């Protein structure tokens with residue numbers, strides 16, 4: 001009512017918004033200029049409110065539904081700001097104007113408002129942004145005041161996690177710069193103010209540069225370096241962005257050609273495209289023209305398309321992405337995770353690389369969740385066969401983490417800020433210590449496909465979900481255990497235990513004759529009762545030893561649920577032990593250059609050889625001759641007789657028993673080419689096996705032993 005009285009006092013029907021009965025923009029301006037309680041003063045506060053996704057609401061519920069929603073908003077605003085003037089100034093834009101709003105209460109009231117609006121949302125999550133302007137009292141024109149509130153609101157339109165924004169001087173300066181850009185972009189093209197800056201992209205596992213991203217800068221005589229964050233948007237709004245992007249790509253090709261001609265190692269360069277490039281020109285043929293002009297192969301240019309562009313572009317962009325990929329260009333998705341529909345984009349379009357938005361790393365230190373999200377993105381991308389690059393890496397800790405989760409490439413201030421070509425030191429930056437040789441890029445890309453976060457990293461990618469760990473969910477009701485879920489791996493295990501499906505498994509478990517099924521209910525109870533809600537036991541089932549690990553999940557009344565992981569260790573044991581032994585034996589063998597076994601009958605066999613030695617036993621199995629041949633090839637001439645005596649099979653037994661030790665040891669000079677003069681240590685160890693004495697003979701260089709002793713003494 002009160003609002004209506006105010007409206008009537010102005011007595012102008014065209015000051016009223018028909019749909020809501022609120023004021024419209026003219027009405028608001030009229031009041032600001034007038035002489036009532038809403039006239040502009042140093043106490044005036046203007047809140048500009050904008051619904052981000054109203055279009056979607058309209059599409060879903062039609063205009064009538066949309067109108068209901070707007071009327072709902074109007075009535076809630078009136079309830080929450082009963083003493084202020086409320087207006088609807090356009091489709092989904094509202095203004096709250098008042099001289100008695102308490103600044104400290106605004107955020108709280110806006111939250112209250114958003115909460116109230118949920119009642120009208122019909123299940124859609126509406127995103128409402130607010131820009132707030134507190135007047136200074138010296139504004140000449142009320143339009144400026146409304147504009148500034150709008151400016152504050154517009155400033156956070158693309159900021160996903162900010163819903164309220166107060167107008168600041170800095171915002172004003174930014175806007176002034178924006179205005180400057182609008183007024184001067186033609187001149188900037190003419191005067192060649194635009195420059196290419198390059199930022200390194202680094203291969204995580206080698207930490208070598210494996211590419212660069214080309215980023216635009218406007219070098220202005222008045223404002224200095226103007227950031228693309230300011231001018232890209234302006235150029236898009238005046239539909240000239242393609243001119244900049246083609247110019248950038250031309251420069252990139254020109255720089256690449258210079259480097260190729262100078263014989264430097266070149267890396268591929270990623271260039272940024274705007275969604276509008278695809279509409280404003282035939283961007284692919286423009287890029288092809290640039291490449292042809294400088295004779296640059298396609299694989300040296302990667303195409304970056306921002307995620308928001310994709311979200312807005314729907315089908316037609318998909319076609320362009322495909323066209324680029326079919327032609328042999330790599331297409332990268334930029335700023336993944338910054339937009340609203342990241343995951344759909346991965347589903348709907350084929351990309352070679354996702355660049356993970358730096359927003360996740362900004363919270364790396366403060367919010368543990370960001371690590372989980374990053375790991376999940378990398379995991380998912382790998383499962384989809386897409387490569388990953390993390391943007392905005394600034395610390396060693398971030399690098400280590402990303403390396404650990406298998407993120408393949410990184411970019412960020414840790415490795416270098418964007419610089420113009422003139423600031424790169426070619427001999428250093430293009431050297432093979434710093435830069436990856438381009439031929440290796442697909443080699444490392446292949447390595448990058450391995451998913452460290454998967455428990456079946458060795459399987460080829462088939463787009464199917466496969467979990468090797470046998471997991472089941474079991475319920476315990478009184479003393480009765482029943483499986484209610486088993487994954488494919490667990491089903492396999494159940495079949496091994498002799499049941500064909502879950503029902504049969506449950507029947508076996510329920511029959512009290514099977515002793516060990518009672519063991520199962522016991523370990524479930526143990527899990528529920530234990531301090532960490534876990535338990536583990538080996539049970540004998542159907543003649544097999546089965547290891548089962550249990551975690552208690554939840555209880556309601558007499559029902560409790562548990563997660564189980566079971567493994568048949570009878571089946572695994574022998575294979576496992578063999579694996580362990582062979583690993584151990586291999587390790588022992590590696591300490592020696594060679595190991596031979598000879599027996600009392602005068603035969604010799606080589607079991608292991610490493611380094612520059614010759615096996616000999618492959619052509620000669622009789623010990624005496626083999627030793628003769630061996631000593632001629634490997635041992636310094638003056639020591640050969642002594643060496644042959646050391647390996648004399650007829651005396652070896654006696655010598656060992658006389659030595660008072662369990663073995664014989666001696667040293668000889670090597671004449672192996674490249675290793676002349678080094679001292680070899682030979683050791684002979686007897687052992688009795690299968691009714692016969694046999695001897696292990698092993699050798700290694702003693703200088704290596706000395707190294708080892710030195711290292712150990714430093715520990």
Ligand code: C2E
Pocket residue numbers: 199214215216227228229232241244245248272273274304306334335358391392393394411412413414418
């Ligand atoms: P982008 O493609 O995601 O580029 C990465 C941005 O992150 C760059 O900002 C880069 O300077 C900045 N950056 C890199 N490492 C770090 C870091 O460790 N910490 C922080 N805080 N920032 C880092 P820049 O150069 O201001 O570019 C902004 C955006 O403008 C780009 O985001 C890109 O979307 C767009 N852009 C730049 N050049 C062009 C161009 O030639 N054409 C088009 N269409 N868009 C461009």
Ligand code: MG
Pocket residue numbers: 213272304334
């Ligand atoms: Mg980019």
Ligand code: MG
Pocket residue numbers: 334335355357391
């Ligand atoms: Mg990016």
